[in-house]
Amino acid sequence: MADMASPADSSSASRTSGADGGTGPGWWRSAVVYQVYPRSFADGNGDGVGDLRGIRQHLDHLEWLGVDVLWISPVYPSPMADNGYDVSDYLDVDPTYGTLGELDALIAEVHLRGMKLVLDLVVNHTSDQHPWFKESSSSPESTRRDWYWWREEPNNWGSFFSGPAWTYCEGRAAHYLHLFTKEQPDLNWENPEVRQAVYEVMRWWLDRGIDGFRMDVVNLISKDPDLPDAPVLPGQRFGNMRRSVIDGPRVHEFLAAMHREVVDRYDRDLLLVGETGETTVEEGRRYTDPARRELDMVLHYEHVEIDHGTIKWDVRPFDLDRLRDRLAAWQTGLADVGWNSLYWDNHDQPRALSRYGDDGRWRTESAKLLATVLHLQRGTPFVYQGDEIGMTNYPFASIDDVDDVEAVNYYHEAIAAGAEPEEVMDSLRAMCRDNGRTPMQWDAATPDAGFTTGTPWLAINPNYTELNVAAQIDDDDSVLSHYRRLIRLRHEDPIVVDGDFSLLADSHPQLFAFRRRHESGQLVVLANFSSEEADLGELVEECVGELVIGNGGGAVLAPWEARVYRQ
Structure with a gap:
């Protein structure tokens, strides 16, 4: 797949987008x-x-x-x-x-x-x-005793990382909660x-x-x-x-x-x-x-x-x-x-x-x-x-x-x-x-x-x-x-x-296609998620305008080709 057409190369890609130069709100x-x-x-x-x-x-x-x-x-x-x-x-x-x-x-x-x-x-x-935990686990009278979740009798929760979500601590004579490792x-x-x-x-x-x-x-x-x-x-x-x-x-x-x-x-x-x-x-x-x-x-x-x-x-x-x-x-x-x-x-x-x-x-x-x-x-x-x-x-x-x-x-x-x-x-x-x-x-x-x-x-x-x-x-x-x-x-x-986003061909077996629309124009993205050629069918009508990404026109996308048009 050919790379995208672009302006003349420079030492680094521009970081000056937006009216505020990329430093203001948003x-x-x-x-x-x-x-x-x-x-x-x-x-x-x-x-x-x-x-x-x-x-x-x-x-x-x-x-x-x-x-x-x-x-x-x-x-x-x-x-x-x-x-x-x-x-x-x-x-x-x-x-x-x-x-x-x-x-x-x-x-x-x-x-x-x-x-x-x-x-x-x-x-x-x-x-x-x-x-914090060392102090919390040292004694039920610790000044940080409630900085963690402690229970004498744990519930039945399991950890995201396998096993129980509770571990017993001798210092507190209680179990502490850990959703990940103990x-x-x-x-x-x-x-x-x-x-x-x-x-x-x-x-x-x-x-x-x-x-x-x-x-x-x-x-x-x-x-x-x-x-x-x-x-x-x-x-x-x-x-x-x-x-x-x-x-x-x-x-x-x-x-x-x-x-x-x-x-x-x-x-x-x-x-x-x-x-x-x-x-x-x-x-x-x-x-x-x-x-x-x-x-x-x-x-x-x-x-x-x-x-x-x-x-x-x-x-x-x-x-x-x-x-x-x-x-x-x-x-x-x-x-x-x-x-x-x-x-x-x-x-x-x-x-x-x-x-x-x-x-x-x-x-x-x-x-x-x-x-x-x-x-x-x-x-x-x-x-x-x-x-x-x-x-x-x-x-x-x-x-x-x-x-x-x-x-x-x-x-x-x-x-x-x-x-x-x-x-x-x-x-x-x-x-x-x-x-x-x-x-x-x-x-x-x-x-x-x-x-x-x-x-x-x-x-x-x-x-x-x-x-x-x-x-x-x-x-x-x-x-x-x-x-x-x-x-x-x-x-x-x-x-x-x-630009806003709208999905195209939402049930095509090989294509993920969408449109980005803005007052300055629109981009159409056509992507073939397969190792076989993909027939564009009615989407061939979208293949107009400047080809920003892709190998060329036509009604077929090559395996794993993404084609983008600016319209």
């Missing part, structure tokens, strides 16, 4: 966010683990690509039970990643390049090694002292110059205070607590207060992105309604769960109808209120190219198609490290290759229940979070893809010898160049940012 509408998972991005000191020095060494790559916002997954001190999403100190940097001074330097360098920096805020839970006790947001402590953390980082937060599992912070038993699904040992914790009774109140107590007190325009797994479109409208002043956008899960059965490990075939319906529902649902986030991959997802594309013969073509479909919808695109070169899932040979605590827990639980090991491994190969966490593939000329001079903490995908940044950066027809041009298009064409 600046993030025309922005592109790039997520860095620090452990796997670049290792600057040779210990095998990515770090802040490595990120700084590759800022040229991000500037060249043209992204506006750098989102960094947690770099706080942590015992690493869940690779940093178990925070033991919110006001420092883990030595694995560097120092607080190095993070300050990174913030300054990002700003000098005209970009913004957002940190992960993980405040649904802490590490069990956090001083090392991640849930904070009790019903306690106003907890909320004030979170506000203080946010202010501390904002005062250091960061530009906002991506808020981890933020729609779980409000639980049903009665903590009722939950229904037990067929084949499950524990109750499914989702109705009691997702989009809980006070979550909107909590977020509005956070905005009022923190964000509104700053004289610069900050970005709040909420991870809201399993939320609904209606709740998404409430979270992102500007009048409510809660969040600027949400990261929902519906489109990344289309290949799940009753649980994520129950892998189902790709279903274009489900994907199209879910994406379109969020486009139309937030059309008049709120704002969409657009993403395929992140540190919690396997690679979309291996799920929804063809990572074999049509790898390049399908990587470009997925990028085109994502970036030309209405919303703010998120590029996860490696998306821009078309990284794929890893060929895990056995459970010994897997680091992901969620996957390891599920494997052992499934084997204990009588499942066949190879069948379980097939599920892990498809859905394991490590698929998105293998180290970034920078080049083929140095050992371990240019990620480290040491031993990488997680194995490099063996396809790095042909799939890497160095191999694509000077290739105008590469996936990397395609991403760069899509980012430029968003910055320069108001149709991409402000």
Whole structure:
């Protein structure tokens, strides 16, 4: 597939969209966010683990690509039970990643390049090694005794990461709630002292110059205070607590207060992105309604769960109808209120190219198609490290290759229940979070893809010898160049940012097609999600105007071709 026609090349893609130059209220509408998972991005000191020095060494790559916002997954001190999403100190940097001074330097360098920096805020839970939890768990008379959820007799809830959601603590002679690992006790947001402590953390980082937060599992912070038993699904040992914790009774109140107590007190325009797994479109409208002043956008899960059965490990075939319906529902649902986030991959997802594309013969073509479909919808695109070169899932040979605590827990639980090991491994190969966490593939000329001079903490995908940044950066027809041009298009064409969205051919077995309409014109996107040619049928009437993306005209789309017309 030919790359998009574009203006003359420059040292970096333009970041000057919008009348305010990308810095006033709503600046993030025309922005592109790039997520860095620090452990796997670049290792600057040779210990095998990515770090802040490595990120700084590759800022040229991000500037060249043209992204506006750098989102960094947690770099706080942590015992690493869940690779940093178990925070033991919110006001420092883990030595694995560097120092607080190095993070300050990174913030300054990002700003000098005209970009913004957002940190992960993980405040649904802490590490069990956090001083707050150590004090809370020490005695029933502790001054922080109610900072977490404690019960003498636990309910029947199961953890998102397998097993029970409660663990017994000798010091309290009670059980504490953890929706994830037992090392991640849930904070009790019903306690106003907890909320004030979170506000203080946010202010501390904002005062250091960061530009906002991506808020981890933020729609779980409000639980049903009665903590009722939950229904037990067929084949499950524990109750499914989702109705009691997702989009809980006070979550909107909590977020509005956070905005009022923190964000509104700053004289610069900050970005709040909420991870809201399993939320609904209606709740998404409430979270992102500007009048409510809660969040600027949400990261929902519906489109990344289309290949799940009753649980994520129950892998189902790709279903274009489900994907199209879910994406379109969020486009139309937030059309008049709120704002969409657009993403395929992140540190919690396997690679979309291996799920929804063809990572074999049509790898390049399908990587470009997925990028085109994502970036030309209405919303703010998120590029996860490696998306821009078309990284794929890893060929895990056995459970010994897997680091992901969620996957390891599920494997052992499934084997204990009588499942066949190879069948379980097939599920892990498809859905394991490590698929998105293998180290970034920078080049083929140095050992371990240019990620480290040491031993990488997680194995490099063996396809790095042909799939890497160095191999694509000077290739105008590469996936990397395609991403760069899509980012430029968003910055320069108001149709991409402000045009409305309407679905075309909503039942075609191969095509995802839509129109973006604006007072300045319209874009028509035609994408063939298959390894076979696709007959456009009546959609051939849409093939008029300037061809922005595609190989040419005609009534047939090539396998994995995306064609875009400006009219």
